[in-house]
Amino acid sequence: MTGPAPAAGGRTGGFRPVDGFRPSAVQAGRIAYRRRQTVRSVLLAALSTGVLGVLLVVAVTGAPGWERVRTSFFDLGVARESFPAILQGLWLNIRMLVVCAVAALALGLLIAVLRTLRGPVFFPVRAMATGYTYVFRGVPLIIVIYLFAFGVPGLRLRGTPSVLVLGGAAMVITYGAYLAEVFRAGIESVHPSQLAAARSLGLTYRQTMRHVVLPQAVRRVAPPLLNDTVALQKDVGLVSLAGPVDAVRAAQIATAEHFNYTPYIVAAVLFVLLAAPLIAVTDAVTLRAARRQDAGA
Amino acid sequence: MALLSCAGIRKEFGGHVVLDDLSLDVAEHQVVALIGTSGSGKSTLLRCLNLLERVDDGVITLDGEDITDPRADPDRVRRRIGMVFQSYNLFPHMTVLDNIVLAPVRVHSRAPQQARVQAREWLDRLGLADKALSYPDRLSGGQQQRVAIVRALVNEPRLLLLDEVTSALDPELVGEVLSMIRDLKESGMTMVLATHEMGFARQVADRVVFLDGGRVIESGPPERVLGDPEQARTRQFLARIIAAGRL
Numbered sequence: 284m285t286g287p288a289p290a291a292g293g294r295t296g297g298f299r300p301v302d303g304f305r306p307s308a309v310q311a312g313r314i315a316y317r318r319r320q321t322v323r324s325v326l327l328a329a330l331s332t333g334v335l336g337v338l339l340v341v342a343v344t345g346a347p348g349w350e351r352v353r354t355s356f357f358d359l360g361v362a363r364e365s366f367p368a369i370l371q372g373l374w375l376n377i378r379m380l381v382v383c384a385v386a387a388l389a390l391g392l393l394i395a396v397l398r399t400l401r402g403p404v405f406f407p408v409r410a411m412a413t414g415y416t417y418v419f420r421g422v423p424l425i426i427v428i429y430l431f432a433f434g435v436p437g438l439r440l441r442g443t444p445s446v447l448v449l450g451g452a453a454m455v456i457t458y459g460a461y462l463a464e465v466f467r468a469g470i471e472s473v474h475p476s477q478l479a480a481a482r483s484l485g486l487t488y489r490q491t492m493r494h495v496v497l498p499q500a501v502r503r504v505a506p507p508l509l510n511d512t513v514a515l516q517k518d519v520g521l522v523s524l525a526g527p528v529d530a531v532r533a534a535q536i537a538t539a540e541h542f543n544y545t546p547y548i549v550a551a552v553l554f555v556l557l558a559a560p561l562i563a564v565t566d567a568v569t570l571r572a573a574r575r576q577d578a579g580a
Numbered sequence: 581m582a583l584l585s586c587a588g589i590r591k592e593f594g595g596h597v598v599l600d601d602l603s604l605d606v607a608e609h610q611v612v613a614l615i616g617t618s619g620s621g622k623s624t625l626l627r628c629l630n631l632l633e634r635v636d637d638g639v640i641t642l643d644g645e646d647i648t649d650p651r652a653d654p655d656r657v658r659r660r661i662g663m664v665f666q667s668y669n670l671f672p673h674m675t676v677l678d679n680i681v682l683a684p685v686r687v688h689s690r691a692p693q694q695a696r697v698q699a700r701e702w703l704d705r706l707g708l709a710d711k712a713l714s715y716p717d718r719l720s721g722g723q724q725q726r727v728a729i730v731r732a733l734v735n736e737p738r739l740l741l742l743d744e745v746t747s748a749l750d751p752e753l754v755g756e757v758l759s760m761i762r763d764l765k766e767s768g769m770t771m772v773l774a775t776h777e778m779g780f781a782r783q784v785a786d787r788v789v790f791l792d793g794g795r796v797i798e799s800g801p802p803e804r805v806l807g808d809p810e811q812a813r814t815r816q817f818l819a820r821i822i823a824a825g826r827l
Contacts, residue, residue, distance in 0.1 A: 479627075479665070480665060482654075482658060483630050483658055483661070483663035484683035485656075485658045486682070486687055490686050
């Protein structure tokens with residue numbers, strides 16, 4: 284891409300003084316030049332996008348195997364037939380996502396706070412919290428799911444919850460470890476002068492955390508937290524490894540029935556649609572946080 | 581008897597001695613100005629006084645109570661001491677009003693309604709009534725610093741510590757903060773302030789203490805310490821201040 288950034292060009296090019304001020308000849312020349320540059324960059328962007336798009340379409344549809352791929356991945360009839368089952372599976376994903384996200388956020392915050400506790404009494408708590416974040420950020424989620432969904436029932440304890448709950452617990456414990464580190468980064472990013480101010484007012488360590496540190500920390504790490512939630516949105520489907528039928532498993536079943544891969548495409552489109560609002564919220568929150576920082580907060 | 585008394589205070593950071601056998605008494609209603617170059621130990625002393633830093637030797641007593649005793653509860657000690665910082669340190673996620681009422685409500689168990697009324701009275705007096713529900717970043721530096729002073733005062737401290745409270749301010753905003761401190765002196769508040777404003781120290785302080793290398797080099801009434809210092813190092817320091825046009 285060439286030319287100035289559209290935002291900069293737009294701002295100066297669109298300059299309209301309110302008080303009847305007439306720009307000097309030099310300034311008028313600059314405005315005209317920037318306007319020409321803006322038009323030129325828009326045209327260039329449109330052209331390069333068009334060329335790239337055409338090239339992609341030609342490359343894919345012109346490929347020797349395109350006809351086969353089209354029938355086995357983009358079959359409208361199969362898509363229509365498999366859609367209800369996949370949608371039903373997706374409902375499981377959505378419920379899992381909501382419950383797991385809330386639980387993992389709560390667990391992560393708890394662990395992060397436990398890691399900040401001071402004093403010798405809390406040494407075992409700190410050590411356990413630290414060990415937890417080390418272990419569960421290292422173990423692959425799939426293995427944790429297997430251990431929980433197949434290992435725990437193997438203990439034959441009375442009142443063992445369903446595989447779905449155990450799989451969800453595996454998800455929560457794995458993601459809780461990541462989120463704990465995000466929260467901890469937020470807690471550590473609050474400037475020590477804020478702690479000094481709070482303590483000098485007579486607030487206890489706990490009151491300082493509760494009223495001064497955590498509110499600032501959570502605001503600051505909201506974008507990465509939401510980003511992890513988007514990742515969780517995809518990973519909750521892994522519970523199907525333990526048996527329950529989620530959208531991906533439903534698609535797999537439909538694929539086997541029709542001997543056609545289109546159901547996977549259907550599931551993928553549904554996942555993108557599910558993620559879109561979450562991603563939009565993340566972007567909005569990130570933008571707001573950046574603006575607040577610009578304001579000098 | 582002195583309200584605050586320091587005897588033989590020592591503080592080091594990583595092998596560097598910041599406060600060295602420092603002693604200082606502050607009587608009730610007295611205003612003491614600490615002057616000296618950056619790194620002379622002014623800020624460290626203030627932070628030791630309200631236990632934000634732990635002293636490496638010596639004894640600090642407040643109202644006759646040894647606050648450097650390890651069995652003393654720092655939270656209880658700090659309730660009696662107010663502190664104002666160079667960079668204001670208001671809580672950015674709270675409104676001006678919430679900044680002010682946080683400690684009265686949470687630490688001193690005042691009724692929230694009553695604490696808010698009192699906070700608004702203060703803001704009224706300072707001409708900041710319309711800022712009560714604003715966030716600190718919408719205020720000028722001078723306004724923020726005056727709010728920070730109110731935040732300390734509403735806890736009715738026995739002693740107020742001011743750590744270079746005008747150093748981060750634009751010159752035209754210094755006056756409003758200094759006049760507020762002058763009013764505090766009138767009301768009888770006991771204060772220890774670290775400052776670079778020699779003219780202000782002369783006006784408001786009952787006693788000026790010149791620190792260098794973590795020691796008290798010279799201490800006395802402002803006219804004497806600033807006008808006719810006995811020690812060579814004090815004279816050198818003041819000469820540099822005059823050369824910089826700050827006196």
